[in-house]
Amino acid sequence: MSGRISKAQFAQSREIQGRRFLENPKVDPFEIYAPLVFQALRHWGEHRLVLALDTSMLFGKFCLIRFAVTFRGRSLPLHQEVIQHESAQVSTRQLLPMLARVKGILDALGIHDVRLLADRGFCDTELMDWLWGCQWHYRIRIKSNLILADLAGQRLCKLDEIRLQPRETRHFHHVAITGQAFGPVHVAVARPTDAQEQWQVVSSEPTSLETFAEYGERFQIEEGFLDDKSGLHGLESSKLRDVTSLNRLVMVLALATLFLITKGVQIVAEGKRRMVDSHWQRGLSYLKIGERAMRWLLSRGLEVFTHLALPGGPDPDTLGKRKKKCPDPITLLEVGWTLVLRPLS
Secondary structure (H helix, E strand, O other): OOOOOOOOOOHHHHHHHHHHHHHOOOOOHHHHHHHHHHHHHOOOOOOOEEEEEEEEEEOOOEEEEEEEEEEOOEEEEEEEEEEEOOOOOOOHHHHHHHHHHHHHHHHHHOOOOEEEEEOHHHOOHHHHHHHHHOOOEEEEEOOOOOEEEOOOOOEEEEHHHOOOOOOOEEEEEEEEEOOOOEEEEEEEEEOOOOOOOOEEEEEOOOOOOHHHHHHHHHHHHHHHHHHHHOOOOOHHHOOOOOHHHHHHHHHHHHHHHHHHHHHHHHHHHOOOHHHOOOOOOEOOOHHHHHHHHHHHHHHOOOOOOOOOOOOOOOOOOOEOHHHOOOOOHHHHHHOOOOOOOOOOO
8 A cells, every 4th residue: 555645635635535545446455455464463373263254235235255353352354355246145156266365364374273163154065175175173053954964974863853952962073964974074052041943063173062152253253244334434324336446445444443453452462451441351342442542642643553463362351241241151051051142342
């Protein structure tokens, strides 16, 4: 991106410049965003990276496909694309070119320990086979009409034939799924106390109670969509209705998210969180800490950025208990649980 600072003095002039940028065919969102997120993830270390995959509809005629890194209760877009598609359901063939770019970024970073999380709309053996070829792991919610079989292809049951009592879980290890007997995979089935619907998750690794908590991290990407559409960024108020301009716009929003989260990480690491967060323990997401820090610094004419860095590993400043939206998922599973898999910030 150009380092030139705009000389526009009036709101209308800035709006015109912004529109020209969004309509500029020379602006490639991937070429701009990928180097910056690459720079931030260089600080990830040897920790496992968890990716969430999901889609979101825009204006009833566009579909935003997103691969995002889950990070301390929020998610950061790693690669995304808007397509003209009147459904949130997309095929694996539409995902594979994006997955190839995601893998290229992570391979260049030397990050090979990867887990993908996805909802049942992405329950497809072609996708699982691709992930297996990359030696990536996955936790994917699956549909109740899938068939379980042993590795010899002998039918065991359909998932909707399994009847569980509230709070009961069941695990099937080294089995195959679908009529094509894809496997070996591992399947966890559970029934919460708050609904008749059972939950089924397929995993590339042996399952346990913790599998549902791991799958629950997927909901962090939904918080990201809310931030973009109706929360922090207000994407839903956009008047743009063409794919190329929307792709540039969501790239700009992803850059803003990247800058704000990394600023929040920096503020916490420097021990300055309470300058912008009034809670004794962390009561705001890193995104909101970064936003408040930006406003605070800009209002005083201070330096805003020093570097982009997203370190992996445990959160050094976990969210205060009063701000958590739900109890720990493992506790819920073990002690009269209610399956409310929501992010904690």
